[in-house]
Amino acid sequence: QLQLQESGPGLVKPSETLSLTCTVSGGSISSSSYYWGWIRQPPGKGLEWIGSIYYSGSTYYNPSLKSRVTISVDTSKNQFSLKLSSVTAADTAVYYCARQRLRSCAFDYWGQGTLVTVSS
């Protein structure tokens, strides 16, 4: 059974960089059939797609965040990572990593999510 697990600091100071890693188990991140994505959800609000990456390193970012986002993949560790720079309180959210089917682009497996709070 595929599992995804987010990890990283739960508290980040304003203007600093948020860094999260998603570890994939029970399947290979190098599969040609999937993208790997990040989605966030501010407390009490809806879902926002941040960006996705293919195992080759090709990336797709939400234009609203593109200037601050970097997503990378480490196939040797079966992990992919998110960096969001210059964070503000508006970036406080639960961050999810998810597998995304290449053909449909539906997110079919999700991590449990990790709350990141931006505060001094």
Place this chain on the structure above:
Amino acid sequence: EIVLTQSPDFQSVTPKEKVTITCRASQSIGSSLHWYQQKPDQSPKLLIKYASQSISGVPSRFSGSGSGTDFTLTINSLEAEDAAAYYCHQSSSLPWTFGQGTKVEIK
């Protein structure tokens, strides 16, 4: 950017009732529309892909329909465990976007 607008935002429903949630896209997206269920304090779960295609393991009371700009998620004979927020998601064009969500409460 394609905007997805769901209605209603909130619905309070009696068990065994039928629930209908709509999702309207700001431009035609064909059938590239997917539905998710998010129970409290859980991550979203894929319910329906490509507007109407069922997902293995999802109860048959969940169904989807529509194409173009108007889509519907139907829950036949609501059960208590269906209390959740429901989101639509389009993958027709980047950036991929989600609807604002519909919260279903059990009376």
